[in-house]
Amino acid sequence: MSIKQNVARTIRRVKEERHISIEILAKELDVTKSAVQAYLKGDSNPRADTLELLAEKCGVSMIELVSDPLPGGEQAETMVGAARLLGGLPPEKREECVEHLLAMAAIFAEMQDN
Numbered sequence: 001m002s003i004k005q006n007v008a009r010t011i012r013r014v015k016e017e018r019h020i021s022i023e024i025l026a027k028e029l030d031v032t033k034s035a036v037q038a039y040l041k042g043d044s045n046p047r048a049d050t051l052e053l054l055a056e057k058c059g060v061s062m063i064e065l066v067s068d069p070l071p072g073g074e075q076a077e078t079m080v081g082a083a084r085l086l087g088g089l090p091p092e093k094r095e096e097c098v099e100h101l102l103a104m105a106a107i108f109a110e111m112q113d114n
């Protein structure tokens with residue numbers, strides 16, 4: 001499962017468990033309603049800093065937010081560590097690294113599917 005799909009799954013679960021609307025969730029996450037809708041559809045690729053905020057606001061670990069509940073936690077921990085390091089990079093390098101990080105996540109997801 002891709003990061004986008006895992007984010008959607010986690011947000012959907014939190015939304016259902018807490019019985020809250022998209023509007024309330026958007027307000028709690030300090031994002032637009034359309035951003036939450038895109039996350040829920042799996043259409044949006046949140047930035048690394050947004051992923052950290054989502055994990056915090058949803059009350060889940062970063063690993064739970066981006067990874068399958070299946071084996072692969074070590075890979076997810078590697079991805080989370082890399083995402084945290086991105087925060088110290090200059091913006092132009094950060095964007096380049098985020099692309100590589102997402103590519104690595106896709107490769108890990110493919111490995112889990114096989």
